[in-house]
Amino acid sequence: MVVMHWVIILCCLFLIVPSGAGQPGIGLSTPVVEELVIDSFPFVYQNQFRVYNKGTEERVFVISVSAPYKDVLDWITVDTSVFTLPPGETRVIQFSVYAESGYQGEYEIAFRPTLLPTQTAPAPGSAMAQLAMSAAYNLTLIVTEEAGSIRPPEAEVTPEKPRELTKTVQELEETKATAVRPFDTPLLINVPAQVYQHEPTPLAVTFAEGEEPTELGFVLVSPSGKTYSLPSEATFSFDEKGTWSALIVIGDEIIAGNPMEVEYSLSKDLQHRILPQYGIFILVIIGAGIGVFLWRRHR
16 A cells, blocks of 8 residues: 655744845745655655745745756646735745655755846936845755665756746646846836726836847736736736736746736726627617617607
């Protein structure tokens, strides 16, 4: 009979990346467990860490996960990879390790929450840009000789790019990793902080100078986790109320992110959704009502 290994550890350590007054900052509360021994398969482990926004503004955070081999990376899942946090608020990130089989050896898993910059570099005439800030929780998995066979020769996963962003954001329910790329070219970003649900909203991002990469664009993440990929200039109608994340990407790599608050307005809903979609039916019903009224008056 196969015995399933279920481990839940809730004790935590507390790590803070300090921030000065008025500056962004990230805090990370991590489990005390830094090493797990896998002596048989299948193996299941569950735990959590907590991310803190230590700054003074609402910001976008992403969770990256890296591992030395693709099959080991596939053991890891986290419940979300992109989220926003108001200042002083926290977010609990659930993660799990599920391995049906594996090779013997030691594998270091790195969970890295990153606070995205809202800008990549100083735009002309502006103050210095904010930099991406991150903290990390490292977990070592040790597969014993009794549990796994010797690993055949194969290439390791590049730590800087363990998994493509596009695959990650399209599968948030089983996120593996994201890649955050430092970038030193100033951007001109048109991303409003507040918009209305269903109202068409123009979005644009361009470089302040120099040639633009053809893959520059947006990935919008809704409060429920749905994602939308857009080109660098687009008009988008937000279909959910709440806080969205507007990620600025070059291909599969995130370079910046901005939170967007989407609010509901009945007048905007009537103007941009109800009347365009159901206006003809409303007119038919009103016309039929008027016709019945006039017919009854002349009877």
